[in-house]
Amino acid sequence: MGPIVDKKASIISFQNVSKIYPNGVQGLKDLNIDIKQGEFVIVVGLSGAGKSTMLRAINRLHEITSGDIQIDGKSITKAKGKELRLIRRDIGMIFQSFNLVKRSTVLRNVLSGRVAYHSTLKTMFGLFPKEDKQLAYEALQRVNLAEKVYTRADELSGGQQQRVSIARALTQEPKIILADEPVASLDPVTTEKVMDDLLRINHELGITIVVNLHSVDLARQYGTRIIGLRDGEVVFDGPVAKATDETLRGIYGEKILEEPKPEGVTV
Template sequence: MIEFKDVNLVYPNGTQGLKNINVKINDGEFVVIVGLSGAGKSTFIRSINRLVTPTSGSLLVDNEDILKFRGKDLRKLRTKTGMIFQNYNLVKRSNVLKNVLAGRLGHTGTLRSIFNLYKKEDVSLAYESLKRVHIDEKIYNRADELSGGQQQRVSIARVLTQQPKYILADEPVASLDPPTSHQVMNYLRKINKEDKITTLVNLHFIDMAMEYADRIIGMRAGEVVFDGPVSEVTEKTFEEIYGRAIREDDLRGGAEQA
């Protein structure tokens, strides 16, 4: 369970990234956070694994206030929160299997990882993860030889290999075309249901949010302006979140092709 209690974040340049956030994310939920760029979606999601650090309030992950974490505690927190990025963030010159095994780094000792002495279970776990996103035939390809959609699937496999309790996905489909976007969202959704991994996804496409989310959190200017199950969400809700009328480019489309 993740719980934000009066969380504020002010960046050194004075920008208020998060303003009085009070949100509770229950285990197993698939939450989509929507909002325009600059609304604080990224800051929200990155607070949970402390890639950014809120300046006040408390943020509980499994009933521990993670804002006080340093060093070892922080690494432990990060091993249970897997992250997926807009730009996939793979090591382009390394092969797919090695990229996926990097998901085990948090569970592996420094010496073991430097000499590639992964446990047999870890290697087979990495391979199984690649199979789950159907990219196991590319294990020895270099990451930069793959297409964007394939790279994002490798990064999903990396997160699966990490065996996290939470998955944080920061605009995972923003660099992909509509059919590939749906494919990636389908994998995330499937993993959420099968492995019971709580998943938080940042999106700015309204139709995708509606299609995949259990629950939608709307953000504007660092504040949570909507929080509710997807069944309560209408076009009007989005207009309130975005503070303007809905436009063509707020939709990803292409759902029927997926």
């Protein structure tokens, strides 16, 4: 029997978090957000609203100016050295640009999710134990790419590359997966496959997932909770059912809701 999961525990907690860039621009303004273990949260807003800044602050790819961010009860803001590495090990990251080593095989790319568990020397020479290879193979099965295990990453389509990056994050055995505009460069059909993978991982493994998206339709289709940012502030935080057109106007303004979709495109 697995560990008893306290669904009410906050796995990510923003406490009065602000971020001011060196040029004086305020990226985040006094954020107070609690994300529970096992939630599937979608962060929406216009470009420049602070979505990427917020997401990258969670694993400290961006430093915050004030406040505190806690991961599973530990402050990542104050953590240093080994403690910071251990907290980050629990946080998988998926990028818009895939961030794969194009000349390496799919297996080597996915195994790079294990580097935080081993010495630098071992990982430099690709000396991963059998258990790691099994984890990598199982992760590829989850995203339906097991047959591509020895294919070079640059021989894959964009959608397949993004699913490899999901498998890499899974192989890390994280408690949290962050996805920063993971479908921005993908066509609508591939977008659905990638979002379906993330949703299935959330449901089957109970991994907390936070995704940044531009698309209102996708947010409504996949999210259980939507956080809307505008100019670095939270202007909406609630269940999808409460994200009405009026609410979304508060996040995006009038324009985005009135733009007609191109013919033949569905998301």
